[in-house]
Amino acid sequence: MPKIDGLFDEVVKRGGSDLHLAGGYPPLARIRGDLVPLREAVVDGAELEEVLLELLTPAQRARLQADLDLDFAHTHKTMARFRANYFNKSSGLAAVFRLVPGRVLTLAELGCPEVLWRLADRRSGLVLVTGPTGSGKSTTLAAMVDHINKTRACHIVTIEDPIEFVHEPLRAQITHREVGVHAPSFVSAIRSAGRENSDVVLISELRTPETMKLALSLASQGVLVFATVQTNGAASTIDRIVDSFPADEQPQVRGMLAESLVGLVAQQLIRTADGKGRVAVHEILVGSGAVSALVRENKTAQLTNVMQSGQAQGMQTMDMALERLLTQNRIGAEDALDRAVDREGFAQVIARVRPDLAEILG
Numbered sequence: 001m002p003k004i005d006g007l008f009d010e011v012v013k014r015g016g017s018d019l020h021l022a023g024g025y026p027p028l029a030r031i032r033g034d035l036v037p038l039r040e041a042v043v044d045g046a047e048l049e050e051v052l053l054e055l056l057t058p059a060q061r062a063r064l065q066a067d068l069d070l071d072f073a074h075t076h077k078t079m080a081r082f083r084a085n086y087f088n089k090s091s092g093l094a095a096v097f098r099l100v101p102g103r104v105l106t107l108a109e110l111g112c113p114e115v116l117w118r119l120a121d122r123r124s125g126l127v128l129v130t131g132p133t134g135s136g137k138s139t140t141l142a143a144m145v146d147h148i149n150k151t152r153a154c155h156i157v158t159i160e161d162p163i164e165f166v167h168e169p170l171r172a173q174i175t176h177r178e179v180g181v182h183a184p185s186f187v188s189a190i191r192s193a194g195r196e197n198s199d200v201v202l203i204s205e206l207r208t209p210e211t212m213k214l215a216l217s218l219a220s221q222g223v224l225v226f227a228t229v230q231t232n233g234a235a236s237t238i239d240r241i242v243d244s245f246p247a248d249e250q251p252q253v254r255g256m257l258a259e260s261l262v263g264l265v266a267q268q269l270i271r272t273a274d275g276k277g278r279v280a281v282h283e284i285l286v287g288s289g290a291v292s293a294l295v296r297e298n299k300t301a302q303l304t305n306v307m308q309s310g311q312a313q314g315m316q317t318m319d320m321a322l323e324r325l326l327t328q329n330r331i332g333a334e335d336a337l338d339r340a341v342d343r344e345g346f347a348q349v350i351a352r353v354r355p356d357l358a359e360i361l362g
Helices: 005-013 045-053 058-067 115-120 137-151 186-193 209-220 234-243 247-260 289-296 300-309 318-327 333-339 343-353 355-361
Strands: 018-021 028-031 034-037 069-076 080-089 092-101 125-130 155-160 173-178 200-203 224-229 261-271 278-286
Touching: 005 018, 005 069, 005 080, 005 092, 018 045, 045 092, 058 069, 115 137, 115 261, 115 278, 125 137, 125 209, 125 247, 137 155, 137 200, 137 224, 137 261, 155 186, 186 200, 186 209, 200 209, 209 224, 209 247, 224 234, 234 247, 234 261, 234 300, 247 261, 247 289, 261 289, 261 318, 261 333, 278 300, 278 318, 289 300, 318 333, 318 343, 333 343, 343 355
Parallel strands: 125 224, 125 261, 155 173, 155 200, 200 224
Antiparallel strands: 018 028, 018 092, 028 034, 069 080, 080 092, 261 278
């Protein structure tokens, strides 16, 4: 049994999401959003390196030595998988392990808005799930893939680095591909997906202009493409994708986005009001003629107005979602205000829906 298993057991037992290990610090777990020590004693750097290297194959050790960092997935007993990131720092080798639950949670169990089912039922187009690191993007995407797996006879291809959630085939054929193991790069894997008679393709992250363009091309060819981008909102996501291309290519990319984008979900995790867990908050943009026109004409600043007026289609801004959760007493006013896009306007929302807290928050 690997020496690190006791720490993995503790993270799972305490409902943590991440394990941080570095020389000179005690083992730290992220629990309900906060980093807390699992013990008082600090980790010895030399001992830590031995513990971490124990999990690696010879090929992975060689990659770590050559690149000085390494991403891979590790299965812990039968209870969970961890997405691992090894990296070097001033105190030596360090690592962060992200817990990937052993069972894929459904969209209903995650409390996702109904529109996410409708996006998963689309037959083609691009669906982007965005948010900062640790906001639950992969979990939401896994739930959408799970819905498709249960309801459609189709071919689903996942392209990840590393593979996180493992889906057992139900109605769908599932092909899991890990970059660096089953394909040399995201670019080659996405290109190959177009030749694999795929109906649905999940790309764990669009990192480069080339992968973005290939994903857009695939979506325009009748494939439903899911992908993540590390941005914080609908407008900023579209702007970031377009701005990553040279100026002379940007009109073409805006046109491809306008034609292919069927949904954009920007997600954050916020501590619940009782402090016992976290809840996902979603900003949702659904593709429409109006959205296509604004994207094509480079008027993304007006997308907020479209989301505010598009509630019948399942659209909502981040502040609208925060207000709903605050009204339901599922999150606290201070946390809601901290995550609001329009803080001044949201302070007025708090004064209206929770007047008992408005004075406390100033």
